[in-house]
Amino acid sequence: MPKVVDPSLRREAVVEALFSVVERDGLEQASLRNVAAEAGLALGSVRHYFDNHAELMVFAMKAMSERVANRLSAHFERLQGTDDRLEVAIDMLAEVLPLDAERRREVVVWLAFVNAARTHPSLRSHADEVYKDLITLATRIFEGGRRSGRLAPDVDVALEARRLCALLDGLSMDAILHPSQMDPETALAILRRHLTSLLVHSGR
CATH class of the missing domain: 1.10.357.10 (Tetracycline Repressor, domain 2)
Known part of the structure; x- marks a missing residue:
């Protein structure tokens, strides 16, 4: 059976990854790709919850x-x-x-x-x-x-x-x-x- 993912927990994990990238490397490095890598997720997984970088930024x-x-x-x-x-x-x-x-x-x-x-x-x-x-x-x-x-x-x-x-x-x-x-x-x-x-x- 496919793994059931809690959307709220996944979004929280992505946001925490964003915070880590921004703290360490600056906001200019917080692309969706870099945030996905920080969270240990595929880029497509991040895009499933956030259509674009701006949406992720506002949510975070x-x-x-x-x-x-x-x-x-x-x-x-x-x-x-x-x-x-x-x-x-x-x-x-x-x-x-x-x-x-x-x-x-x-x-x-x-x-x-x-x-x-x-x-x-x-x-x-x-x-x-x-x-x-x-x-x-x-x-x-x-x-x-x-x-x-x-x-x-x-x-x-x-x-x-x-x-x-x-x-x-x-x-x-x-x-x-x-x-x-x-x-x-x-x-x-x-x-x-x-x-x-x-x-x-x-x-x-």
């Missing part, structure tokens, strides 16, 4: 953002049941920083996707959507701080949400390009210092 980009979103959701549940909102907020935002091997890989791949989105309309809409989601996340964190009385009264939430996103982008880029200068401990210390500076009396 969405898979990456959903993976991070699931981790963020778990922190939101913690946020509802604690008075130590600062620590939970730091843990939550740390999910998008390259602080370990898994998150470093995600950031490397995501930066490649975002750079490609500049000239590929099929990727641009999703890249924009994820950026808006990050701003929404930052806004919700600051609004929660305001409701709890922890956020300094003169803080412009809309502006600070965008500044926080810019800070996260900068920390991620520095950590990838200059890891000896921006190690995980330094990145977390900068994030903590920034958030603490916006609190009432700058206290925890």
